[in-house]
Amino acid sequence: MINILTIVLLPLFLPGLISRVKAIMVGRKGQSLFQQYFHFFKLLRKDEVISTSASFITRAAPAMALAGTFVAALFVPIGGTTALFSFKGDFILILYLLAMTKGVMVFAALDAGSSFEGMGASREISFTAFLEPAFVLIFASLIYSSGFSSLSSILGDYNLGSTDLLIFVVGIFMVFALYLMLLVESCRVPFDDPATHLELTMIHEVMVLDYSGFSLALIHYSSALKMLIYSSLIAQIIIPGTWKHPFIAFLLITLGIAVITGIVESLMARLRMNRNLELVLVPVSISVLALAALIAKSIGAW
């Protein structure tokens, strides 16, 4: 029950928190914390304008994206509660659902016929292409230490509360890699600037240029939901299994991640595009190292 409530209610809070933190860092008062909710409802009431050169993909994409992300979120254990669905090997399904979301959005971006959106789509794909291996490697590390089963149980077994220092450090590596992936997927600085509306520098924003009204609301919601999924993965790794109220800890961690993201956004600028392409490989390298460390530990002589 709490799962569904969190998935429905929490995501839109996060972008609002991030912009509030950014505003405070700069010295402004900033928008209200619930501004994104107001924006969402405003968009729901508006009419849509759809380009005449668009096909059914443009109409169907936001709904499919939301569906994919939502179903994926149903598999993720949020804050220590059991996930709504879980079966053995469900993380592969999650992976594909998220990929389907991304793919559908990219198709829709190409569908509009504007080369500008095609450019954004290609950049987006090139970033994602290197996050998938990182995701798989992180899951592989988790499986290696806990055995092949559903996402809930492998996340439940592996956490930072372990007394083994190596597991602890490897966990920190995984958290760091997941955080980098969060930054990339939710289009945050240093990978993408959500506030920019300059042609040359947009990546994710540019894909949704053609949307308005109801579709735009769905898209905002699904990208915020993606951020929530990553945050809950991070939180699940951090929270030891023995804590009494994991949900509170989960909330704190999620909000903390949003705050940190806001701070990072205020302190850094978006990096040059070719540097970004290089840096997007970092989660993969870290995950390789983490997996190799775990494997080496289990066959090692110490």
Added chain:
Amino acid sequence: MIQVLVLIFGITLLFASVTNMLNTLIRILAAQGFILFLITIFKSTQLNWLSFAFIALETLVFKAILIPWFLHDTIRKNDMRREVEAHVSNFFSLALMSLIFLGSFALASFSGQHSGKLFPLEFGIAFATILKGMFMIIANKKLITHLIGYLFMENGIFMLSISVGGHLPQLISLGISLDLILTVLIAVVFLSRIKTTFLDKEINPLEEQSSC
């Protein structure tokens, strides 16, 4: 604790693949020296007191302090451009680094079945460091980056030698330290001579590679 330090050592290798600045590479070298010093301290149960003190001192003073200082001084004196000029992009370097990690760990795990006294994590990362040093030598244009790559190799060899075990203690460490001291000393002598000889020409020799 040792494994954690070794893992952090591995992360510094990833750093070295990503960076574009020479100063960062020198700082990474200093950090690696410090990590090696800590690892030596934690391994002191396997070595006797005197050799441990010598090795720890040598590691800390030479690898973490003196050599980065030498390099920094050389860069400043020779007025070089601060960028690492690589033949290949950072992306390729990082990808190759991941592959090197995979390869070294595969080697370590494959050979872990053959010898009982192997520490696979240290062996794998030491091997990866050596390969990374060689890659830096091959893939970069400046002579100073070649020297830094060689120092990476030295760090990797040091880690390999302290992970192989304390069976042949002093001589190995003596050899490493001798090698390191003399090589860098001579290199610094050379570099200052290069500067005085080339000063009348406008080229900066440390940025050019001698032709075959």
Added chain:
Amino acid sequence: MLRIMLFALPFILIALSFLIKKTRGLDWLVFAHAIINLGFALPLYLNLGKDGYIDKMGLFAFLITAVIYLFVALYTLGSENQRKLRANRLYSIFLMLFISAMNAAFMAQDLSLIWIFVETTTIFSALLISIENNQKSIAAAWKYLFICSVGIALAFVGILLFVLAQPTDATLKFELVNAATLSPFWMKLSFVFILIGFGTKIGLAPMHFWLPDAYSAAPTPISALLSGALMNAALLPLLRMEKIMQLARLGHIAQDMYLIMGFLSVFVAAVFMMKTTDFKRILAFSSIENKGLIMIAFGLGGSAIGAGYMHILGHSLIKAALFLVGGNILSLYDSKDSCQISGLFSKNRNTAWLWLIGIVLILGFPPSPIFISKFFIFASLLGKRYLIPFFTLLILFAFIAYRMISLSMGLCTGESRAKKNLNILRYLSPALLLLIAAVMGIVGI
């Protein structure tokens, strides 16, 4: 006691060198060191095989080095020395230290000691190459130092893996290694690294890139010593490791690798020699080719091993002589470019004859020892039915011989303006070296 004397000697002489005020005096000091060095050969021979002293391979290398050193010192006495006192003192000190480091590398029985001494020779020889402070020699010395240091570091990795290969009671002394208990996996890996590492020092392809630059940019006596003596210092550990591999029943792997690197070296030498005009570089490539041949000889095994030692002997002596004669040519013409040199016969007859005889001997005509070794190598190749390598080697030799002889003809014939005479010692040294080589060749038959 003997070893203490042998190694204290250079330090005594170094102390003496600070007392000497004339440049010439330093050259006489080096000559004295060379004579005493050769004198040590006899007591070493008497103590052959005893623990802590030298073994047969080491003594062989020691003798070659001592002989070459003697004649190099003699040659230096005969040539006019244009260095200033301080530079010459540095030169003499480093030269004596270089020789003693090589002697130590020959005498050491422990792999780590050999490694340290080979590293030391790298450092001293790099300093010697760069003793003339011009751009070319510093660049060549840097390349040499760097590539060989990387190689030595890899050799050290090989040594570490060798320690890993011994499951119990790891030792680096060659006699104490228990070959039956070595693990094959680690031995193979270790041998690869040691081969690459020490092979860099020897100058095998594909690690040979420092060699042409270093040999051609170094002063003449140093080139002679580098090509004649330094190779043995790095070759001995390889041969000793190969013996251990044989004992561990992995000998065929070592031999295969020797063969591959040997052929690659001969091929590279033949190809690069075609385009080179600097005659010292051509001598350097010929060195690479000969080292490749030595590797092939040891890689074939059996009767070719004796041929290998014979080839080492012949190549060291003859190549040293050729470099000394090359020094003559250099001072006659002040240029290393063979396009600008001609008319050697009319300029200085002795040098021309020496050069021609040297080239002929190194290509393998009798009575050179290289003739014997090449003969046995080819016989071995045929005997093992390696027909394609046999023919390839023949063709490559033909190319090399063509290039060297055409070079020599280009140097020697033609007209030249003035006659010039050189000190007799500059003829005597290479002549004696060639004579010794020829005598060895005849004795070998």
